[in-house]
Amino acid sequence: MAAYSEQPACWRGQAGVMRAAHQHDDIELNLTELSPARYLFGGSEVVIPPGRVAAFWAAMPHQLIEAPANDRMHWATLPLPIVLGWGLPSGVVTRLLSGQVLLGSGPSVEAFTRWAADLASDDAELKAATVLEIQGGLRRLVRESGVSPPGGRRLERVTAMARFLAARFRDPITVRDVAEHVHLHPHYAMSLFREVLDETVNAYLTRCRLAEAQRLLLDSSVPVASVAHLAGFGSVNRFYTAFAAAHGCPPGAYRRQRLAV
Structure with missing residues (x-):
């Protein structure tokens, strides 16, 4: 990045x-x-x-x-x-x-x-x-963006965690890695991240990886199994499950449908 x-x-x-x-x-x-x-x-x-x-x-x-x-x-x-x-x-x-x-x-x-x-x-x-x-x-x-949750130092730490995830999503990172990046205990880091962003660390990481998988499916001829690893998913099965849940179809079908348009 x-x-x-x-x-x-x-x-x-x-x-x-x-x-x-x-x-x-x-x-x-x-x-x-x-x-x-x-x-x-x-x-x-x-x-x-x-x-x-x-x-x-x-x-x-x-x-x-x-x-x-x-x-x-x-x-x-x-x-x-x-x-x-x-x-x-x-x-x-x-x-x-x-x-x-x-x-x-x-x-x-x-x-x-x-x-x-x-x-x-x-x-x-x-x-x-x-x-x-x-x-x-x-x-x-953004003037009608709603009620603000806690900010200050807490928001700074969540910002740092989100930036770390966006930059390192291709790597086999864990919640402990994210927590160590901001010098927090993993349990507190997970709780803080979810409280501020209303999303878990793992869900945010998965979204980053799915976005990269979409790019690879549409802009390359890389086999689907290779897409899984290049986007940071630890296994092909995990990739298939996450992709189907997000897009309603397997990655191969998604590629065929989009490229046929």
């Missing part, structure tokens, strides 16, 4: 299908102008309607799999440490780290276009003002 960028960035371009999933440790904003965009994201498909802005944590493997060639998309990447420093409601951060895609009616195409131009300038004051505008746009997008 790529490290997070040092500063916010914004750009626009012609939308195109991604040949492979990728990851980077930023909060990402997406906007498509005319047509819906369809992603494989965190083990499931997500459709972003035209004119709607999506915000998500890009450490989860994600891949644009459907976007008309004549459409334009707008992207913004916000380094996670900067976003955490904005003091957003911890409930918002929790939803992002749990793999949710947040959808809102703004910022507008005009706002994205202006941000791209301003961030590319040499005017430090203009850049600082633009970052404040982006923060305001994100706050508007």
Whole structure:
């Protein structure tokens, strides 16, 4: 997984299908102008309607799999440490780290276009003002995100665990490995992770692995058994069980159905 960028960035371009999933440790904003965009994201498909802005944590493997060639998309990447420093409601951060895609009616195409131009300038004051505008746009997008669970040091530790899982999901890691990464007892780490993200460590890890498995099934001719191991599953049987539970069909059938479209 790529490290997070040092500063916010914004750009626009012609939308195109991604040949492979990728990851980077930023909060990402997406906007498509005319047509819906369809992603494989965190083990499931997500459709972003035209004119709607999506915000998500890009450490989860994600891949644009459907976007008309004549459409334009707008992207913004916000380094996670900067976003955490904005003091957003911890409930918002929790939803992002749990793999949710947040959808809102703004910022507008005009706002994205202006941000791209301003961030590319040499005017430090203009850049600082633009970052404040982006923060305001994100706050508007998530202002109805609900009640916030506990934050502070607890949220920092869960954030560190989620980042560790997103970066190391291909490895044979255990709950003990995750707990040691944040210097906590395994039982407390598991309890804290579930309390804040409403999901177990193992469920989060499985979602990361399923997202990678989807990418391999659609973008390569790797045999299904090899997909299981390359995505981090310890056995083919475990992979088949998890994939069928998430997608309603075995991985081989999923590949045939998707590639036939």
